[in-house]
Amino acid sequence: MNKPFSDETRHAINGIDGRLYARHVRPDAPHLFSAQKWISEGRRGREARIYGPNARLHAVIRFDDSCKNGHQSFAITAEISGAARRIDDGSIGCHHEAIAETFPELAHLIKWHLCSTDGPMHYISNTIYHAGDRDHNGLRAGERRQIINGRTKQPCWTLEAVNAEGVRISSTPTGDMYRGAETVPLFILEKGFDGQQEDLPPAPVLKWVPLYREGEGKARDLDAARQSAAWPDATDEELSAEPDELKAALEARLPALIEAFRADMSAAGLLWSPLA
Structure with a gap:
């Protein structure tokens, strides 16, 4: 077993008491934590109330490469302890509304869910897709485009x-x-x-x-786009720009976004890297 980078210890994030488990470093990637996990104290929140008088909601934070995808990513989810009856799968997971209600001190961290040290997951592609009115083939409703063979790259x-x-x-x-x-x-x-x-x-x-493909289009989901971009104050006009224009705007704000993410991780007492 690899020697832990640090020991398990009590640790508070924004005044919320909890436990920071032992950090471990990926042996094949010394710049990444394979485990960096914190679990908060339990509070009686709306998700816990239905599971009995002793049920408590806990916020669970990870900032590591436990998925082994080469990126140290942040996640904030919920767990329930002390339940008087069986907890089904739906009671454990993101539950970000419940976390924000029960632990308002952590609400500002929710926007970083699934964000890694190089930016939000699929930052540009997900934001452009959700913000756009084009379908998965990049076509608006009724728009036609000649099909290109994916193997030969030739028109069909x-x-x-x-x-x-x-x-x-x-x-x-x-x-x-x-x-x-x-x-x-x-x-x-x-x-x-x-x-x-x-x-x-x-x-x-x-x-x-x-041989043409006719577009079906789709409705814009601007709230999902804001979430994908970690850009809660983005206007409808900014998100409804043409894909190239929106991509340029997303790329321009990415360095500042990563710095803000890093600052919040530091304030929470989470390490950016074992080498930092």
Whole structure:
């Protein structure tokens, strides 16, 4: 077993008594803590009240690389002790509203949940996605874009029939959808004909056409964007900017954001790195 970086000790964060467990360093990454965990004293909060008179809510803080992803990340969650009945899975977890209500001294730390020493998790991509009105393919509702093959990186094409006079389209709801289109998919063409040879309809003329993806769009979730960016005072206008503009704004504020995060960790008595 690796020797602990520090011993377990009583430790207060913003006046809340608790226990700071022994810190450990990742043996393969000496600049990262594999364990840096603090659990607060128990208080009777709204989440604990339903579990009996002795139930208490505890705030649990971690600032380490316990996930082994190469980043020292911050998390603040809740646990319940002294419950008189079985605690289901839903009673343990983030519960940030309950933490803010029961431990208002820790409320300012909630915005750093899942933030690492290089910034919030998926800082730019998550913020732009939540703030935008484009779907996961980057398209607004009704917007069309030619599909690019992910393996070859080449544009995709499909063979369709020119919808000229006399071309026979199946008499189905799908066929009716394409009846006035310039080209139609081959699968809705009539494949059979009953009649004399001289009465055969004209053979369809085939044409390569771009294979498109049509966007579904999505509603903007600006509250989720603020949370992803750790930017609670961002205006709707700032978050609704075009992706490139929003990305530039996020990149510009990141150094100051990390410094503010570091200051809050220091004030809480949590170490930024074993080497710091």
